[in-house]
Amino acid sequence: MTIYSLYIFDRHCTCVYYQDWHRTVRPKTAVEGGMLPAVYAPVYPSGPGAAVNNRNTLSSNSGIVVAVNHGDEDGPQSSLPTQQVYSPIAPQPPPPTSALSFDEESKLVYGVVLSLRNMIRKLSGKDENFVNYQTSSYKLHLYETHSGFKFVMLSDPGADSLRFVLRQIYAGPFLEYVVRNPLVEADSRERGIDNDYFRMSTDRLVRGLTVFQ
Template identity: 40%
Template sequence: MTVYSFYIFDRHAECIYKRRWLPRPVSTSGKASRSNSELPGVNNGVPKSADRPARSADDDAKLVFGTVFSLRNMVRKLGGEDDSFISYRTSQYKLHYYETPTNIKFVMLTDTKSPSMRVALQQIYVNLYVEYVVKNPLSPIEHPGGVGVNNELFEESLEQFVTRVLA
C-alpha cells in the first residue's frame, strides 16, 4: 500500500498539517488528465499543461477540504445524521476521512487498492496527535491563520507509522 499525502484540518477549516510522501502516478494513456485525480499537483510528477496553472500546496489543501466538506454534507443529507463519510475512490487515488469529536479532520490519500484506513487514522489521532500535539504545553490550542502543527516528535512518529505500520 502506498500513502501519497496526509492532511489535518482544524474546526475552523484551516489546514494545520500537510505531508506528502510519494507523487501520484501519471496516467499512461499519453494524454494529460484534467480530473480531480491530480489533487496534489505541485512537484509530484504530473505534467503541467500550458492552459492549466500550477497549484500551490495551500491550494491543494483547500481542494481536499472542499471535496471532503461537500461529500460529507451530501452523505448526511441523503442518509441522515447517523451516516458518515469514510472514503471515496477515483481511478488514481483513494481518499480516507476521519473526524474526531472535536471536529479535527484527518485526511489521507492512498493508492486505490488500499483497504479502509479509518482505524489507522484513528490511531494517528489517539497515539500521535493527542500525545504529541494536544498534551504538549507549548503547542497552541487554536491555530490562527493556519499556523499549523510544528512538532518534531509528531512528524517523526507519523513518518515511522506510515513507513513501518502502513507499508
C-alpha cells in the first residue's frame, strides 16, 4: 500500500496545491494559462510570464523536497577551481508522462469529486457525506473544510480511509503555514498556496504514515 498524490482545491474549483510521491506516470506540463503559479513547479508552463525563482528555493519531484541555495549573483565569486567528478552510473531516463496535461488532470479529479458528491447527496440526503471511492488501480479520499477547501488524496486501492490524514494536513501544516501566514493569500485566485514550510511539513507527515512505503 502507498500514497500517490495530493490535490488541494479552493472554493472557486481551482487547484491551488499539488504534491506527489509514488507516481510512476508523471503529469504533462500544463498549457499556458491553464494553472495558477506556485501550485507545482515541475508542471508549470515555461515561456513568457512564467515565474522563475532560482535563489533559496525548494523544489519537489515525486514528493522529495530538495533544498537549492544558489550563491548571491552580486557577491564575490569563489576563486577555487571547479573539479569534474566522473560517475560510472549512467543517467536515468525521465519517467513516462501522462497523456493529459496537469490542468486537464486536475479538472478531471475535481469533476469526479463534485459529481459523486452531488449524486450521493441527491440519493441519500444532505446529511450523507462523500469520503472516498475505489477503483481497481487507485482509491480517492476527500476531506472538505467549512471554508470550501477540498483536500483530495489518491492512494493504493488497498489502503484504508485516509480522511484522518487529510484532516491532519488541514489542522496542522495548512493552518500553521497557510491560513495563519500573512504572506500567503489563500484565496487570491491569482496564485497557488505553495509554501516551502507547508510542503516540507506535509511531506514529512505523509512519509511518517504506516501506509506510506
